[in-house]
Amino acid sequence: MEKRAVFNSWWLPILFALPQILLILLFFYWPALAVMKWAFTLEPPFGGAAEFVGLTNFDEVFSDPFYWNSVAVSLVFALCGTCFTILVGLVLAIAVDRRLPGSGLFRFLYILPYAIAGPAAGMAFRFILSPERGLMASVNAAFPDFWNPAKYGSHALILVIVIFAWKWAGYTFIFLLAGLQSVPRSLTEAAAMDGAGPIRRAIDIQVPLLAPTLFFLLVIMMTEGFVGSDTFGIVHSTTSGGPNHGTEVMVFRIVDEAFKGLNYSGASAQSIVLIGLIMVFTFIQFRFIEKRVHYK
Amino acid sequence: MIQRTPIADALTYVLMVFGFILLIGPFLVILAGASQTLQQINSVPFHFLPQDRFLENASAAWSRANLGSAMINSLIMACLVTVGKVALSACTAFAIVFFRTPLKHFFFWIVFITLMLPLEVRVVPTYAVAADLFQPFRLLISALTGIEVSVEWNLLNSYAGLTLPLIATATGTFLYRQFFMTLPDELAEAARMDGSGPVRFFVDMLVPLSRTNMLALTTIMFVYGWNQYLWPLLMITDPAYKTTMMSLSALLPSENGLPDWNVTLAGSLIIMAPPLIVVAVLQRWFVRGLVATEK
Amino acid sequence: EKTKFEFWYGLSGDLGERVQDACKKFNDMQADYEIICTSQNGYDATLQNTIAAYRAKKQPAITQIYDAGTLDMMLSGAFVPAKKLMADNGYTIDWTNYFSGIANYYATAAGELNSFPFNSSTAMFYYNVDAFQKAGIDFKPETWEQVEEAARKLKAAGFECPLGFNFDTWAMMEQFSAIHNQPLATKGNGYQGLDAELVFNKTKFVDHVTFFKKMADEKLFVVKTKQLGMDIVPAFTSQTCQMIQTSIADHGTVGKTLPEGVKWEVAMLPVWKGTQRQNSLVGGASLWVMAGRPEAEYKGAAAFLNFLATPEMAQWWSTVTGYIPVTKTGFEGMKANGFYDKAPYKGRELAIASLTYTPTSENTRGIRLGGFTQIRKEASTALEAIFMQNADVQAELDQAAERGNAVLRRFEKTYAGQKLN
Amino acid sequence: MADIDIRAVRKSYGKTQTLHGIDLSFASGEFVVILGPSGCGKSTLLRMIAGLEEITSGEIAISGRVVNRLEPRERGCAMVFQNYALYPHMTVAQNIGYALKVAGVSKSERETRIEETAKIVGLSEYLARKPAALSGGQRQRVAMARAIIREPQVFLFDEPLSNLDAKLRVTMRAEIRKLHQRLSATSIFVTHDQIEAMTLADKLVVMNKGHVEQVGQPLDIYHRPASTFVASFIGAPAMNLFNTRVEVETASVLFGGAQVPIDPVLAASLRGRDVTIGIRPEQCAVSADGRGVPATIDFIEELGSGRVVHAEIDGLPFASVIGEHMSVRPGDRVGLELPPSQLHVFDRDSGRRIDIEINSSFPQQVAGVSQLAIVH
Amino acid sequence: MADIDIRAVRKSYGKTQTLHGIDLSFASGEFVVILGPSGCGKSTLLRMIAGLEEITSGEIAISGRVVNRLEPRERGCAMVFQNYALYPHMTVAQNIGYALKVAGVSKSERETRIEETAKIVGLSEYLARKPAALSGGQRQRVAMARAIIREPQVFLFDEPLSNLDAKLRVTMRAEIRKLHQRLSATSIFVTHDQIEAMTLADKLVVMNKGHVEQVGQPLDIYHRPASTFVASFIGAPAMNLFNTRVEVETASVLFGGAQVPIDPVLAASLRGRDVTIGIRPEQCAVSADGRGVPATIDFIEELGSGRVVHAEIDGLPFASVIGEHMSVRPGDRVGLELPPSQLHVFDRDSGRRIDIEINSSFPQQVAGVSQLAIVH
Numbered sequence A: 001m002e003k004r005a006v007f008n009s010w011w012l013p014i015l016f017a018l019p020q021i022l023l024i025l026l027f028f029y030w031p032a033l034a035v036m037k038w039a040f041t042l043e044p045p046f047g048g049a050a051e052f053v054g055l056t057n058f059d060e061v062f063s064d065p066f067y068w069n070s071v072a073v074s075l076v077f078a079l080c081g082t083c084f085t086i087l088v089g090l091v092l093a094i095a096v097d098r099r100l101p102g103s104g105l106f107r108f109l110y111i112l113p114y115a116i117a118g119p120a121a122g123m124a125f126r127f128i129l130s131p132e133r134g135l136m137a138s139v140n141a142a143f144p145d146f147w148n149p150a151k152y153g154s155h156a157l158i159l160v161i162v163i164f165a166w167k168w169a170g171y172t173f174i175f176l177l178a179g180l181q182s183v184p185r186s187l188t189e190a191a192a193m194d195g196a197g198p199i200r201r202a203i204d205i206q207v208p209l210l211a212p213t214l215f216f217l218l219v220i221m222m223t224e225g226f227v228g229s230d231t232f233g234i235v236h237s238t239t240s241g242g243p244n245h246g247t248e249v250m251v252f253r254i255v256d257e258a259f260k261g262l263n264y265s266g267a268s269a270q271s272i273v274l275i276g277l278i279m280v281f282t283f284i285q286f287r288f289i290e291k292r293v294h295y296k
Numbered sequence B: 001m002i003q004r005t006p007i008a009d010a011l012t013y014v015l016m017v018f019g020f021i022l023l024i025g026p027f028l029v030i031l032a033g034a035s036q037t038l039q040q041i042n043s044v045p046f047h048f049l050p051q052d053r054f055l056e057n058a059s060a061a062w063s064r065a066n067l068g069s070a071m072i073n074s075l076i077m078a079c080l081v082t083v084g085k086v087a088l089s090a091c092t093a094f095a096i097v098f099f100r101t102p103l104k105h106f107f108f109w110i111v112f113i114t115l116m117l118p119l120e121v122r123v124v125p126t127y128a129v130a131a132d133l134f135q136p137f138r139l140l141i142s143a144l145t146g147i148e149v150s151v152e153w154n155l156l157n158s159y160a161g162l163t164l165p166l167i168a169t170a171t172g173t174f175l176y177r178q179f180f181m182t183l184p185d186e187l188a189e190a191a192r193m194d195g196s197g198p199v200r201f202f203v204d205m206l207v208p209l210s211r212t213n214m215l216a217l218t219t220i221m222f223v224y225g226w227n228q229y230l231w232p233l234l235m236i237t238d239p240a241y242k243t244t245m246m247s248l249s250a251l252l253p254s255e256n257g258l259p260d261w262n263v264t265l266a267g268s269l270i271i272m273a274p275p276l277i278v279v280a281v282l283q284r285w286f287v288r289g290l291v292a293t294e295k
Numbered sequence C: 001e002k003t004k005f006e007f008w009y010g011l012s013g014d015l016g017e018r019v020q021d022a023c024k025k026f027n028d029m030q031a032d033y034e035i036i037c038t039s040q041n042g043y044d045a046t047l048q049n050t051i052a053a054y055r056a057k058k059q060p061a062i063t064q065i066y067d068a069g070t071l072d073m074m075l076s077g078a079f080v081p082a083k084k085l086m087a088d089n090g091y092t093i094d095w096t097n098y099f100s101g102i103a104n105y106y107a108t109a110a111g112e113l114n115s116f117p118f119n120s121s122t123a124m125f126y127y128n129v130d131a132f133q134k135a136g137i138d139f140k141p142e143t144w145e146q147v148e149e150a151a152r153k154l155k156a157a158g159f160e161c162p163l164g165f166n167f168d169t170w171a172m173m174e175q176f177s178a179i180h181n182q183p184l185a186t187k188g189n190g191y192q193g194l195d196a197e198l199v200f201n202k203t204k205f206v207d208h209v210t211f212f213k214k215m216a217d218e219k220l221f222v223v224k225t226k227q228l229g230m231d232i233v234p235a236f237t238s239q240t241c242q243m244i245q246t247s248i249a250d251h252g253t254v255g256k257t258l259p260e261g262v263k264w265e266v267a268m269l270p271v272w273k274g275t276q277r278q279n280s281l282v283g284g285a286s287l288w289v290m291a292g293r294p295e296a297e298y299k300g301a302a303a304f305l306n307f308l309a310t311p312e313m314a315q316w317w318s319t320v321t322g323y324i325p326v327t328k329t330g331f332e333g334m335k336a337n338g339f340y341d342k343a344p345y346k347g348r349e350l351a352i353a354s355l356t357y358t359p360t361s362e363n364t365r366g367i368r369l370g371g372f373t374q375i376r377k378e379a380s381t382a383l384e385a386i387f388m389q390n391a392d393v394q395a396e397l398d399q400a401a402e403r404g405n406a407v408l409r410r411f412e413k414t415y416a417g418q419k420l421n
Numbered sequence D, E: 001m002a003d004i005d006i007r008a009v010r011k012s013y014g015k016t017q018t019l020h021g022i023d024l025s026f027a028s029g030e031f032v033v034i035l036g037p038s039g040c041g042k043s044t045l046l047r048m049i050a051g052l053e054e055i056t057s058g059e060i061a062i063s064g065r066v067v068n069r070l071e072p073r074e075r076g077c078a079m080v081f082q083n084y085a086l087y088p089h090m091t092v093a094q095n096i097g098y099a100l101k102v103a104g105v106s107k108s109e110r111e112t113r114i115e116e117t118a119k120i121v122g123l124s125e126y127l128a129r130k131p132a133a134l135s136g137g138q139r140q141r142v143a144m145a146r147a148i149i150r151e152p153q154v155f156l157f158d159e160p161l162s163n164l165d166a167k168l169r170v171t172m173r174a175e176i177r178k179l180h181q182r183l184s185a186t187s188i189f190v191t192h193d194q195i196e197a198m199t200l201a202d203k204l205v206v207m208n209k210g211h212v213e214q215v216g217q218p219l220d221i222y223h224r225p226a227s228t229f230v231a232s233f234i235g236a237p238a239m240n241l242f243n244t245r246v247e248v249e250t251a252s253v254l255f256g257g258a259q260v261p262i263d264p265v266l267a268a269s270l271r272g273r274d275v276t277i278g279i280r281p282e283q284c285a286v287s288a289d290g291r292g293v294p295a296t297i298d299f300i301e302e303l304g305s306g307r308v309v310h311a312e313i314d315g316l317p318f319a320s321v322i323g324e325h326m327s328v329r330p331g332d333r334v335g336l337e338l339p340p341s342q343l344h345v346f347d348r349d350s351g352r353r354i355d356i357e358i359n360s361s362f363p364q365q366v367a368g369v370s371q372l373a374i375v376h
């Protein structure tokens, strides 16, 4: 989409865009170049001359079962996290959209978890869902080992997904509520006249009309799940990737490999794969944002 | 409103209360835990009622994690990120939307590709850039002219280092662009007819008109800035620049010590408070700003 | 004007505060230098931050690097050798005064120290004497057979966690291998070349893990980790577990934390019956002086290191922590004034005894493997899989060794052409 | 088909009352138009009948059954919305058939009925399209079809034509009328366009500020507006109104310095009362020779088919419709003749119409109108 | 004040040409209305004059100076936009005064002029309000004031009334007209509403699909439309048009089975040619006794001030305006009389008007127009 009204100057736009473009070149494109370089050499931890090794780093990455494990974990994390956030957000948005007395207060409250940093939430949830304390202790007393994220990778993965979903549900909620409210009221009214009850209206009219918002959120949340800053924060502060790589998402593995394992090259190779993956998402999203799934 | 059915209304309330428990419940548990004594918090089953020890726990946490300076650092960082982002992205979006120049698409893409590539995936080399900001320029100069310059600018352990790389992303630009696109063409045309040039239009019209968006962006960026975790963790080694997120681990009960989660939770509550307040206060504009542009 | 210089260390909590005390003492006693001491919260973080800072040319003058990071540092070329530093700045140090077991770990093949041994430790066996009495155990746990028997009795007496352990490989794998004279890797645990290969999956260590696994299955040995809510030391001090193996460094903490009146003791790590016990490995960390700082800072650094090496400071340090004195004179002095005879310090001399039990062999001199942090992580992941996910012992250890070898090969390639000196 | 009774219905949003007690009843099969300015509560009333808005107090009965607490689907009404409210994600066929689908009608029957209905509104060829691919008029037809297919007892229309352009509006007006003749369900049609109201209504309800101002047949309302509000709202250009006082002696009112004669019987009954007098622009003649009320011509609008003379009397605007043949120019001083039989008299305070002989005067007036129309 | 010359102006967006060579010239002080259906290029032309749109080829001159390459502010034009384009964050006073502020006029002078201008448009009491707190008409006035204060040589209006409701539109129409009389700057007013066009224009330009169809005085265009397009676009209800062929022998055309006589001179010159005949609804009479073209009455619209009879002839719709007195009902078979002097004849292929005696026929027609106001 283009604006009809524009100003004619060739240097002003450059001047206006320059500060950010410069920052982006410096902190985005230049580092991206370095990642490229490292991915093809063996970068010594303390710096110094590095040997060109071709695709060896990639070979190593791809032949490492734990790498694929991290891909799988990331996928599960992003997919489940996305589904839960959107599902919770959707259900709550539909409920609040009914505008019953008091729903304004709920709307206000639901957005709050968005403010919380992933790591802080992680720490709190470590306490809240700790197997030997509170609620879960009681459950575990009745069914031993029913819940033990320190022991079972699957439990730990559930834990981090729950934290992710908790933090982001409020965010999707807001978008979905906005989406719902921009569905013309007369459409739901028309459906009501056509004999549809509230649930039927939600399924037949509201949700299909939310498709653009849903898709938008799907992409946003998937990206967030794969590379979002909270993803790393949550994993790092709650499970540190464990137990036994059970929650080792791709970003965590990259950071861990680089800084703990002092393997900058391997980490760079992984970064590049991840960047490629995200580029695909970006592409999809741009296609989508520019050409919304509109019915008009 | 469509004539209501009592059953649907009841179900709605059930869902909303369920959502409340799900989303706000954790806060309540934290609040309860943060106000209990060591014995209370470690008792099984857990008591969900808040007690009166919050201030003691909070002050213990405050001194344990040296939260005073961390809070100030986080505040500075969050504010710088917010201000920088709000200002720069408005400028870039203006350049992208309101001019017809061949560079427009170049700018657009160069900025928007970064939208989906957060710091986390390029953190290692970004660290190197932050350590030696002028390296690219030096290389450029020596490649072009053969002259070796030895200027260096190290951003590690500085507020500039904490914030600049975070400002170099596209979220805000994107938000502004979407907003600018929704402004009627006639607005700029009317301004042009009134004799206003582009800069004047930017200052007189766009800036005041995008107030809602600025507040939305302010919310997002404050939360984003305050909650930064990995970047400070890597680039700050000087405790004078420590942010609250870095203090989190210091808040955990020490490995060999008492499981005083009450202090931990009180501390985490303090750390959560500023972004929480910002979101609570600005949420109306936050929602409006997002919604107006997203739709 | 005072010359300021930085010192980064990895110790945290109680031990971290003792480091701060040492810094304060140094700053108070002289007027030329000011040392700024910063905890990086953990050994691995310190190594990581040091590297990052070095790349950014913002490295501290002195940094505390744990045993596992020794080779990474040695090949980096990013430090000033200890001996050179002291000589340059006009200090004469009697290098032979260091316990050879300790010095070996941080010295070149020629025996020259690259870094200053600072907080040295070794792993010990802690047990709750009260609990032993209650369970009617009348022997000291010197062999693993005895540990098993004690565990059964404790269990029978109603103790839920006779022995607590975690997946830290230092005690369970490295120290175990040393005292049983088992290699971790070929080439003398790496001392003879970068082409060493891990072999811990082919030694007695495998049997040892299998034994632990059996004990764990019988609930005699219990996993205690931070993630599970309580690590082994708090498990011991809260009397949840009655036996643990951990660093002598924790001796001070344990003494302070256990309730008044509870009787406990340390012993050397148990061996398998019939094993010829070897000396244990030195653990802890040493202080490295980083290259690339202004000359003036080195003067200060040298002064500080010299200050730490004074007999009074060495003694103070060993007293307030559980770390052992690193010099022979220091140890003799403390022994002479009866330090080790009474509680709460009684038993710490056993650490020295363990370290110096025999002359060092190929397998007990130390570990000289690149990327050892990563190798430890592979091994501990294997243990985690074995004990938490019931994975097969041999298979997991084989995999860990294989992955560790990949780390070694990459290290070898990265430093291709460099020789171990 | 159903009759509708609205009894003392009120509506409040929070504290502000929007409808102040509406009493109306519509016969089965009637085409009722509710007319009123924006914000007067037309839509609110319609939506209360539909069940889309709660009734604050009072009762609405459809076919004798009180529906206050019934859900929309239980009331047997179908509604056509101003913006059509088509489901954008469904095809035309799906839009039309949605009500049947909800009702659980079998697929085959549904298809037959969709086709039948589409034929009625002339959409048979567009069944597979999405609403986005339709023109305004076609969308409007889909909305109608969606209402028709349910065979409702009551049709509700909320300004269904106001989104169409002028030309299409005329066409669709005719089609709605035809459709009503064909289906003869009770229809309630809300609009603020007086032409629509006049041309469509069997019964016209004029509302203002939450009150019913007048109910009746369109022509009746046009010729005998019950209040100044109705008088000025219906007819374009709007009826001229001026305030004055009745003088019994001369059986006239004073206006613009001239005495305008009125019905003596009326005058007698109104002695000295403050009144508002109204006259439609097309019923007062402009005389160049100065008969009647003296006026200055302000400007003239040429419509091609006629001219509207905007004059000023005593500083007040006054409009008159004249033919092509008269030559007048802005600034001319002319006389305006106001035939007594064409004058409407309203009470100045209440704005209500004052009539003496309701039954006898009406036919006279009608006759008078036609005469005038012929004169021009 | 300035005259405007538009010479061979074309506009293309990419490959599609939107304006195909426009030649127009407007005298200083003239009120020009550009009328045409949506998408015909009216706004594009206006915006090119304003300088908001580049001119693909051709020239525009204001006061003799070619402005093609001048910035909007240098052209001395002021513009009123359809949606008013008020600055939402500024008060009314700031909106009005913005152009002066940009021009660097001192604060005190600005205030004086803002007050003066506000008085002209009757906004003095609203100066401190934001646009959001104004009604549609008031906003429109602000937009006007903003244009006036600059004392431009040329006023440009792009459908400034189309967002207003019917009543307000009539009022604002009058105000714009008055304002023009007062300021007498050259004004160009774009609309697609024919009533607006007729009532406002000194000079009317009718456009269609990027071409100028006709230029002239409004009444001239009403009475002598140059093409079927103009004929059907101007006048409501629209002119009835039917296709037929001229028979010289009888000097008539065949329509609905009847022979409709036409001017014999015309007939002679058109022998056997395919033509389109047009007649305005208000100029054909309905005769109950069956004279004229036989027709069936479809339905009747009552407007209060008259009636529109919609009839069918040969299956084609045909409208006629009649008075109140005739009693006709849907379904009646009647005759429609088409007076030969009122017939418009167009070439069937090109749609262009065919005239023989241009000068003589015009006054006759004017005299013959019967009067019935159909004012929307």
Ligand SMILES: Nc1ncnc2c1ncn2[C@@H]1O[C@H](COP(=O)(O)OP(=O)(O)OP(=O)(O)O)[C@@H](O)[C@H]1O
Pocket (backbone or CB within 6 Å): D013, D018, D036, D037, D038, D039, D040, D041, D042, D043, D044, D045, D192
């Ligand atoms: N949900 C609501 N809350 C508060 N006031 C409302 C609400 N809906 C309508 N109103 C008010 O009630 C009055 C009547 O509104 P309504 O929509 O019935 O008017 P209307 O006659 O249909 O006008 P229009 O011709 O503009 O559609 C208005 O003053 C409106 O502001």
Ligand SMILES: Nc1ncnc2c1ncn2[C@@H]1O[C@H](COP(=O)(O)OP(=O)(O)OP(=O)(O)O)[C@@H](O)[C@H]1O
Pocket (backbone or CB within 6 Å): A004, E013, E018, E036, E037, E038, E039, E040, E041, E042, E043, E044, E045, E192
């Ligand atoms: N920026 C543009 N790019 C491409 N085509 C355009 C552009 N602006 C206008 N057009 C096309 O030019 C034609 C004329 O547009 P214009 O806006 O002048 O019409 P208009 O007569 O003002 O119509 P309306 O009455 O709807 O405002 C239209 O077909 C339109 O689609």
Ligand SMILES: O=P(O)(O)OC[C@H](O)CO
Pocket (backbone or CB within 6 Å): C043, C066, C067, C068, C119, C120, C121, C122, C170, C247, C248, C249, C282, C283, C284, C285
């Ligand atoms: O806990 P410490 O200080 O004895 O150190 C133990 C190990 O050597 C760390 O690698």
Ligand SMILES: [Mg+2]
Pocket (backbone or CB within 6 Å): D042, D043, D044, D158
């Ligand atoms: Mg309405």
Ligand SMILES: [Mg+2]
Pocket (backbone or CB within 6 Å): E042, E043, E044, E158
């Ligand atoms: Mg236009």
